[in-house]
Amino acid sequence: MTLIFLSPPFTNLESLILTTSFALLYVGSLYVSKHARLSFVAKVVPPPRDGAERRRHDSERWRDDPDVIRARLIAVTIVSLVSCTIVFGALWQSIGPESIEVTLEATLVRLGFSMPEFSLDALLPHLITPLLFLGPLYALYLDFSSPYPATGSFKDVLFSWQGTRNYVVAPITEEIVFRACVLAVYNLSGASKTKMIMLAPLSFGVAHVHHAWDIFNRYGRTPAAAKRALLTALFQLSYTTLFGSFVSYLFLRTGSIFPPITAHIFCNVMGLPQLGYEVSKFPKQKRFIYLAYMTGVLGFVMKLVPWTNTPYSLYWQPRGQEMTY
Template identity: 50%
Template sequence: MPPIQPPVFPISMLSSHLLALSFGATYVGSLYLSKNARLRFSKSPATPPTGPEASQYVRQRRIEPGSRDDPAVIRARLTAVTFATLFNCTIVYYLVSRSTLPSSDHSLGSTLALLGLSPAWPTSVLPYLQTPLLFLGPLYASSYLTQSLPGQAHYSFEFQFIKTFCTWIGFRNYIWGPFTEEIVFRACVLSVYAMAGAPRWKMIAFAPLVFGLAHVHHAWEVYNRLGRTQNALKQAAMSALFQTLYTTLFGAHTSYLFLRTSSLLPPLTAHVFCNIMGVPQMGLEIKSFPAKKRAIQIAYAIGIISFIYTLVPWTETPGSVFWLGPERFWRGVAA
């Protein structure tokens, strides 16, 4: 009986690291290549007011020319990252076409499978409920207790849907931003690691680092927005550190969802949901509802424990290409 030959993968592990970093650099770099996409900062930023004038100040800041929320800047940045995303997908297609059968149809199908865009999406709703389950505490405290869920007293379709999603800011935060980021930082990055035969634990460990590092550049915005002082530098560094850690952990979660389901949809919906919910703030929620302190703490605990308990069974997807293991992965894609 002839010895079993080890699998031959299309690229080396070093190449996968370099490609993953280049995907992130291309995505972030595109924001600075275009003159219209670069942010402009005032030399003497205004001090944010307090009291009744605060909300009006926020609305005015959002439309300040050259700011991150300026519609013209948003359009330029969305255009830039769209081209960066297409460029990175083209690289993945090129690698696939050089590594599988010569048929262009086969290469296209394999590329779509690698990017989680094939028609074989998860039929179960459970993978999509994983992230909301983790956010059970914030959902209870920030939504239910504030009576802002659909059907409750303070819910407003115009404010919480139209003004949230049907604006340039909403389109960036909840639609096109998450979509392009998931394609690049999940689909493209995990694809090249899979092409190198990386075991699943390495893919879940390495890929989120690229996503976390891609958010470091926000420190430059914070530093400039706060006046380029020594205190601004400290706040920018702390903000960058927290955002990098948070996005890296989030990236690990969505990478796991992608690998388990071989679909872009579960991590994409998780990304949109997390953007809507924001960072959990249990201390602030308890301060707002002191009489519900114990209930809020229990809701957080139940959410976290349930999330861990259901992490494997709820994400089970028979035939997941990415979950076949490095020794069978490439054969599964090329079949």
């Protein structure tokens, strides 16, 4: 059952307050517990060379310390549950307190937790991101096939607390909060699809800016460290916002949170494409690497719309039909 409102139950201001609270809760949870907070010494001795990461002091708590990761994973998991509960509460208030079962079902649908029946059409939205990464995937195949693969370090990270954070908990919780909860609320305020795809991901991008403080401290609090932190923050803001627009499109097109989650996990595993490095490492396969990259990009452009077409998506109505809330 999909509950449709005749008019937006939330105002623009209410949706802005709610979506901002989701972002503040998520980032703020990383600093509430003393076990999750980072700590750095006031003075670094000896000072690091410009451009080099300094040594970690025994008394410090860095982002990749296992106890910090564990505390933060618990925090963001709780925040994800709280954010979903807030959406439920907001819907309950709009629907009426006597309709708790209807509200619960409506919340699950709007957050994209409904499981579709397994079929090729249901699988295609999960394959659009690997198609885009056809070039990096081919280079990864070459690396695995080489006598000296460089994948050992990745395997070590994969089965570590860093891997649990990067490839499991962070993608799932970020998509639940910044995609499902944020977009559900924006939709209930009557926001257009364009606004939800282009503007809603800004909160996701801004939520990554706090990493600049970590970088500034790890690189010695020097002018060079400040420059690195600023440039990294701007770069992260750019690509996380761009990625946020893509997975927002996936969520709205499919009405499901699962394609955005698999896309997020896949992108975290693959990292940013490194065409120049891959060509220099495998010069004999240069043409095939270029061909794989071009094929992936062209395939992505051609298949993005048909592969993400999901009938009866709450958020993506056919042309000619009015927007539903």
